[in-house]
Amino acid sequence: MARADLHERADKVLLRVEEIPPGFVRTYGDISPGAPRFGGSVLKYTDRDVPWHRVVRADGSLAQGDRQRALLIDEGVPFKGARVDMRAARMPF
Numbered sequence: 362m363a364r365a366d367l368h369e370r371a372d373k374v375l376l377r378v379e380e381i382p383p384g385f386v387r388t389y390g391d392i393s394p395g396a397p398r399f400g401g402s403v404l405k406y407t408d409r410d411v412p413w414h415r416v417v418r419a420d421g422s423l424a425q426g427d428r429q430r431a432l433l434i435d436e437g438v439p440f441k442g443a444r445v446d447m448r449a450a451r452m453p454f
């Protein structure tokens with residue numbers, strides 16, 4: 362894949378993350394359909410200020426643990442135990 366194509370894909374991922382409003386989440390698969398690990402890599406290495414904490418695993422578990430949980434709770438994201446309540450908090454398309 363050409364470098365320009367990778368940058369374009371990464372930009373799309375970041376735009377999808379920026380669209381997530383407070384109180385909602387999306388999954389890695391939502392922000393990078395067909396390549397959720399690519400979405401995670403983009404978030405890990407970007408210098409852009411995006412609401413990374415609003416991206417969770419498909420089962421509602423958190424990749425960044427307590428720090429991510431605190432940010433989501435502050436925004437009113439509902440939890441069921443240690444996981445985000447995906448039925449209530451997943452951003453509809």
